[in-house]
Amino acid sequence: MVQVSSSVTPHLETEAEREALNKVKVNSFSVVPAKVSPYGTVTATWDVTIPTDVPFDILLTLHEQEVGAKGSMTFRMANQSQSFTLRAVINDPPLPFAARILKTLTVVVNTTGCGDVPYPTSAVTGLLKDGMDQAFSSGDNFTLNDGGSTVTAGDAGLVDIHVPLTIEIPDWFDADMDVHIQLAISGADGHVFVAAPVVDPQVHWSLLSNLASLGCTDAIGLGMTKISYAFLERIVDNEVRPTVTQKLVDIVNLSLATLQNNDPDKRTFVMTTLIFTAERGLLITGCPQAA
Numbered sequence: 438m439v440q441v442s443s444s445v446t447p448h449l450e451t452e453a454e455r456e457a458l459n460k461v462k463v464n465s466f467s468v469v470p471a472k473v474s475p476y477g478t479v480t481a482t483w484d485v486t487i488p489t490d491v492p493f494d495i496l497l498t499l500h501e502q503e504v505g506a507k508g509s510m511t512f513r514m515a516n517q518s519q520s521f522t523l524r525a526v527i528n529d530p531p532l533p534f535a536a537r538i539l540k541t542l543t544v545v546v547n548t549t550g551c552g553d554v555p556y557p558t559s560a561v562t563g564l565l566k567d568g569m570d571q572a573f574s575s576g577d578n579f580t581l582n583d584g585g586s587t588v589t590a591g592d593a594g595l596v597d598i599h600v601p602l603t604i605e606i607p608d609w610f611d612a613d614m615d616v617h618i619q620l621a622i623s624g625a626d627g628h629v630f631v632a633a634p635v636v637d638p639q640v641h642w643s644l645l646s647n648l649a650s651l652g653c654t655d656a657i658g659l660g661m662t663k664i665s666y667a668f669l670e671r672i673v674d675n676e677v678r679p680t681v682t683q684k685l686v687d688i689v690n691l692s693l694a695t696l697q698n699n700d701p702d703k704r705t706f707v708m709t710t711l712i713f714t715a716e717r718g719l720l721i722t723g724c725p726q727a728a
Contacts, residue, residue, distance in 0.1 A: 450535035454527050457491035458537035461525040468521050468542045473514050475551065475709055475724035476626070479544050481521055482509040496526045515626060515709060518545045550700070551709065551724035554692035558718040561622070562588040562596070564684050569600055569618075572676045579604050579614070590715035594622040615639045616669060620681065624711025624721070629689060631682045633673050685711070692721045700725070 450458070464484040473479060484507045487495050497504050500512065500521050512521075523539040569586040573579070582601035589597045600616040619635035689708050696706040706723035713719045 450527070454493065454529075454535045457488065457493050457495060458525050458527065458535065460488040460491060461495060461537065461539065462486040463523070463539045466523050466540045466542070468544055470544075471542075472545045472547060474547055474726070475515060476513065476707055476726055477546075478511050478513050480509055480511045481542075483507065483523060485523070485525075485539065487525070493527045493529065496528060498524045498526055514544060514546050518543060520544075548724055550704070551722060552696045552699070552706075554695060554721045554723070555717075556688065556719040556721075558590050558715055560688070561685075561713055561719050562590055565596060565598060565620070565681060568677065568680050568684070569598055572672055572680070573600050573602060573616075582613075590713070592714050592716075594713050596620045596622060596713075618673060618677070620678075622681075622685065622711070622713045624685070624689065624708060626709070627707050629682055629685045629708075629711060631678050631685065633678055636669055636673050638669055688719070689721055693723050696723045 462485065464486060466481075466483045466485075468479050468481045470477075470479060481499060483497075483499065483504070485497055487497065487506050497506060499510065500519075502510075504510065512519075520541055520543045522541045525537045525539055527535045529535065565588045566586055569588070570581060573586070574581045579602045582603060584601070586598055586600040591597060596619065598616075598618040598620065600618065602614045602616060604612045604614055615638075617635060617637040617639065618633060621630075621632040621634055623630045689711065693706045693708060697703060700706070704725040707726045708721060709724050710722045711719070712722075
């Protein structure tokens with residue numbers, strides 16, 4: 438499927454291209470309904486005649502997607518009004534495409550009933566610290582150091598977490614480890630997303646100089662690194678992210694229930710966005726669900 442980006446500026450078409458595009462005829466084009474609630478659906482229907490007596494292949498695009506000359510397509514609206522543009526396109530590489538806008542229709546999303554529910558930054562950093570301390574306090578081969586984890590909120594949903602641990606090797610030695618985890622928190626269209634773009638264990642070998650004399654420093658280092666990544670992968674993927682996601686989902690559900698209880702018509706609300714920053718804290722926006 439050909440994707441045509443609206444950010445691409447069409448080149449100055451030739452006279453032959455212009456004449457070909459002008460032969461394209463719009464028999465009908467509609468997008469209904471013209472006004473919807475957030476998460477409502479609209480249906481676009483079109484019927485276009487594309488000339489065959491021209492020396493170019495003319496494509497038809499709707500809402501940045503290539504479509505046939507006749508058909509219909511359903512779109513789910515979020516919380517922003519959108520314009521649906523029907524274009525006739527000549528794609529003639531290596532030149533940029535030449536295009537003619539056939540028709541544009543705008544669908545308005547009614548957000549007058551939407552509401553925001555704010556929470557302080559500590560609502561997230563606190564639950565993250567509790568979750569981290571709990572996840573890293575029950576290991577068989579490591580111990581969470583005094584003070585536990587530190588959680589620092591950043592911008593664009595990023596959270597930096599440092600977990601100080603001691604790795605315990607029975608009848609051998611202990612090693613200090615600082616685990617750096619970065620989480621990315623966001624939410625949209627009723628879904629909460631928690632990713633872990635950074636998981637970095639930094640191991641400090643307290644007895645490395647003594648072990649060097651045994652001629653096995655590389656083996657020890659490699660073994661400890663494998664152990665570190667193995668339990669970190671298991672803990673972060675199987676415990677930390679699911680736990681954090683569920684706790685945020687609980688907060689979202691509580692927020693939506695609050696919006697519904699405060700709504701005169703007791704409509705059902707759905708989360709449209711979840712934004713978390715150090716400056717603004719946690720902000721959940723909910724809108725009435727389309728009937």
